[in-house]
Amino acid sequence: MHRVGLIIPSSNVVVEDTLRRQAGDMNPAVAIHIARFSVVAVDLGGDSVDQFQDAAIDRAIDQLMEAEVDRIIFAGTAGAWLGIDRERAWCRRATDRADLPVTSTTLLALEALCKANAARIGLITPFRTDVHEAIVQNFAGEGVATKVSHCLELDRSRDMADVSPERIADLVRSCLDEGCDTVLCFCTNFRGLDACQQISTVNPSATLLDSVGLTLHAAGTNFRN
Numbered sequence: 001m002h003r004v005g006l007i008i009p010s011s012n013v014v015v016e017d018t019l020r021r022q023a024g025d026m027n028p029a030v031a032i033h034i035a036r037f038s039v040v041a042v043d044l045g046g047d048s049v050d051q052f053q054d055a056a057i058d059r060a061i062d063q064l065m066e067a068e069v070d071r072i073i074f075a076g077t078a079g080a081w082l083g084i085d086r087e088r089a090w091c092r093r094a095t096d097r098a099d100l101p102v103t104s105t106t107l108l109a110l111e112a113l114c115k116a117n118a119a120r121i122g123l124i125t126p127f128r129t130d131v132h133e134a135i136v137q138n139f140a141g142e143g144v145a146t147k148v149s150h151c152l153e154l155d156r157s158r159d160m161a162d163v164s165p166e167r168i169a170d171l172v173r174s175c176l177d178e179g180c181d182t183v184l185c186f187c188t189n190f191r192g193l194d195a196c197q198q199i200s201t202v203n204p205s206a207t208l209l210d211s212v213g214l215t216l217h218a219a220g221t222n223f224r225n
Contacts, residue, residue: 001029001030001031002029002030002031002070002220003030003031003033003067003068003069003070004030004031004032004033004069004070004071004072004073004219004220004221005033005034005035005064005067005069005071005072005073006032006033006034006035006072006073006075006215006219007034007035007036007037007057007060007061007064007072007073007074007075007076008034008035008036008075008076008188009036009037009038009039009051009076009157009188009189010036010037010038010039010040011039011040011157011158011161011189012036012039012075012076012157012161012188012189013158013161013189014161014188014189014190014191014212015034015075015188015189015212015215015216016034017161018193018212018216019032019216022216022221026216026221027220027221030219030220030221032216032219032221033064033067033069035060035061035063035064036060037051037056037057037059037060038051038056039051039052039076039157040156040157040158041155041156041157042078042127042128042131042154042155042156042157042160043128043130043131043155044081044130044131044134049082052078052082054090054093057074057090057094058094058097061094061097061098061102064098065098065100069100070100071100071101071102072094072098072100072101072102072103073102073103073104073105073108073215073218073219074090074091074094074102074103074104074105074106075104075105075188075212075215076104076105076106076188077105077106077109077135077186077187077188077211078106079104079106079107080106080109080134080135080138080139080186081127081131081134081135081138083138084106084107084110084138084141084142087104087106087107088107090104091103091104091107103218105188105211105214105215108211108214108215108218109184109186109209109211109214110139110142110144112184112209112214113139113144113182113184113209114142114143114144116181116182116207116209118180118181118182118207119181120147120148120178120179120180120181120182121144121145121146121147121148121180121181121182121183121184122146122147122148122149122150122172122175122176122178122180122182122183122184123135123136123139123146123148123149123150123183123184123186124149124150124151124168124171124172124175124183124184124185124186124192125149125150125151125152125185125186125187125190126151126152126154126159126160126163126187126189126190127151127152127153127154127155127187128151128153128154128155129151129153131151131155132149132151135186136149147178147179147180148174148175148178148179148180150171150174150175157189158189160187160189160190161189161190161191163190163191164191165191165192165194165195165198166195166198168185168190168191168192168194168195169195169196169198169199171195172185172192172195172196172199172208173199176199176203176206181206181207182207182208182209183196183206183207183208183209184209184210184211185208185209185210185211186210186211187211188211188212188215190211190212192210192211192212193210193212193213195210196208196209196210196213
């Protein structure tokens with residue numbers, strides 16, 4: 001049995017909802033184990049940024065080490081607005097702490113966007129404009145230019161899980177109608193995967209990416225975005 005640890009924000013319900021729904025299609029040789037750390041608000045203020053300090057996430061790493069997992073994925077997207085270099089440094093430090101491979105949803109999303117070699121990328125998030133624009137700028141610093149983007153102006157993490165897949169699907173279609181060849185739904189407490197799956201059934205040629213799908217695929221579950 002290959003054991004993968006996911007670190008998720010405390011307010012995240014979408015990852016577990018997805019695991020439950022997709023359980024029958026996943027690799028039975030892979031087990032997923034979850035540790036949480038407290039996240040309530042998502043904004044650029046000091047209190048929100050403090051939620052992502054090393055000490056809080058270190059406790060989640062220690063929990064997963066006690067479960068003797070084989071590797072760890074930070075199933076959150078905070079690195080995209082806090083800074084990509086910061087995220088890489090955190091993954092390196094976490095790898096040293098756990099003596100296990102550690103990556104994150106943010107780094108997985110960047111890798112997927114680079115591999116897509118897209119000419120026009122659409123980005124959809126549930127975040128406030130300032131957080132969303134920080135993501136756009138940080139992605140651009142990695143050579144990933146977002147041509148079309150939409151955000152929903154939410155700053156309470158739990159509310160992001162309540163946005164309907166249909167509403168997200170409308171935003172995905174808007175990106176495609178504006179000429180995007182790749183669209184990323186970016187937040188692990190956001191039902192972008194359901195939206196992408198809805199659209200893929202009628203538009204299978206579109207490259208539609210979602211942060212939850214990318215994370216579970218990287219975990220080795222045989223899950224496809």
